[in-house]
Amino acid sequence: MLDAALVVAAVVIALLVQYWYVCVVVAALISLPRIIRRIKKNRYFGSEAFLRHKEELTSVVAEHNEIVSYTSEIRRRGFSHIGASSSGSQAHLAAFENTSHHAYRRDRNMADYAGTNVHNCSLQVVRNAAADPLTYLTKYFRISADESVLADVEELGENISRLEDAVGNLRQRETGILGSFDPPAFILKHYRDEFMRHVGVEFSPVSVPYPEYLFEYVSAGGNSAQRTAIKLDTPKIDALIERLSEKIRFGTSAAGQRALMTAKLRGFIKQRDNYTCRYCSASVVREPNLLLEVDHIIPISKGGLSILENLQTLCWRCNRTKSNKVARD
Numbered sequence: 001m002l003d004a005a006l007v008v009a010a011v012v013i014a015l016l017v018q019y020w021y022v023c024v025v026v027a028a029l030i031s032l033p034r035i036i037r038r039i040k041k042n043r044y045f046g047s048e049a050f051l052r053h054k055e056e057l058t059s060v061v062a063e064h065n066e067i068v069s070y071t072s073e074i075r076r077r078g079f080s081h082i083g084a085s086s087s088g089s090q091a092h093l094a095a096f097e098n099t100s101h102h103a104y105r106r107d108r109n110m111a112d113y114a115g116t117n118v119h120n121c122s123l124q125v126v127r128n129a130a131a132d133p134l135t136y137l138t139k140y141f142r143i144s145a146d147e148s149v150l151a152d153v154e155e156l157g158e159n160i161s162r163l164e165d166a167v168g169n170l171r172q173r174e175t176g177i178l179g180s181f182d183p184p185a186f187i188l189k190h191y192r193d194e195f196m197r198h199v200g201v202e203f204s205p206v207s208v209p210y211p212e213y214l215f216e217y218v219s220a221g222g223n224s225a226q227r228t229a230i231k232l233d234t235p236k237i238d239a240l241i242e243r244l245s246e247k248i249r250f251g252t253s254a255a256g257q258r259a260l261m262t263a264k265l266r267g268f269i270k271q272r273d274n275y276t277c278r279y280c281s282a283s284v285v286r287e288p289n290l291l292l293e294v295d296h297i298i299p300i301s302k303g304g305l306s307i308l309e310n311l312q313t314l315c316w317r318c319n320r321t322k323s324n325k326v327a328r329d
C-alpha cells in the first residue's frame, strides 16, 4: 500500500519536473485576477478623487471616531447586575469527580453551577420558562418587586438603550460615509475594511452586551441538555419594568407617583423637545445623524426623579460633558 503511494508520488513529481512550465502557467492564470484587482485597488486609493473626498470628510470621520470612544466609555461604565440564581451557590463546597470507567463517554454536558446567570433546574422548568419568561425570570433569579430593584432595572434599560442608540448611530454614519464615496463594487466586495482604514474610520463595537439569563437542564448522565435563554434587550427590560411596577403599585402605590423609564417615555421626551438638544440647540433638522439622549436634569444619584419635568433631551456631546462633570462632583 505504502509502495503504491510512493510510486504515485514519484510519477507526479517526475511529471511536475518535466512539465514545470505548465504548472507555472496554471499558477499564473489562477493568481492573475487577484493581482489585477490589487493593482486596481491601489490605484483607487491613490486616486486624486478619493484623496480629495477623504480630505472633505475629515470632520465627519473625526466625529464618528469620537462616538466610537464615547461608546466604549458607556460600555466600560458597566451595567448593574440584576438578580441571581441560587442553584449551585454551595457547589464550591464539594468536589465533583466522575469515577466511571467510561468517563470519556460521559460529561459531554456538564451543569454550570458557577454562574449566577444560570439556573439549573428540571426539564419542566426549562420549558415553562420559555412559555412565561418574565414570571420565571423574576421567580428563579429572585428579582423582587421593590423600588430599588425597579430603579436598577430602569438604569440597566437606560444604559442598554443608550448603547443601542450609539451603535445604531455609528452604523448609520458608516453607511453615510461609504455611500458618499460611492466606491466601485469590487472595493465594497473585497476591500471594505481596508477602505474604512484608508478613510480613517475607527471600528466600532458590533454588538450590545445584553445580560442573558439561562434556565438549564442537564440529564443525570450528561447525555442530554436543554436550555431556555432570556436575553434582556430593550423590549424585555421594558416589560420587566412594567411587571415590577404593577406589583409595587398593588402593594404600596408609591411607584405610581412617577413615570417609568421605558423606551416609550424616552421617545416621548425626544419628541416633546423637538429632537433638539436643550443645552446647545443642536437638532436633527440640521444634523440628521445627531445622536440624542434623554437625561435626568437632577441625576437619580442626587435624588432626581423620573418625572417629565426632570427629563430633557441632550445631544451626546452635551450629555457626555454633563455626566463627566457629575462624576467629578
Ligand SMILES: [Zn+2]
Pocket (backbone or CB within 6 Å): 277, 278, 279, 280, 281, 282, 314, 315, 316, 317, 318, 319
Ligand atoms: Zn448639545
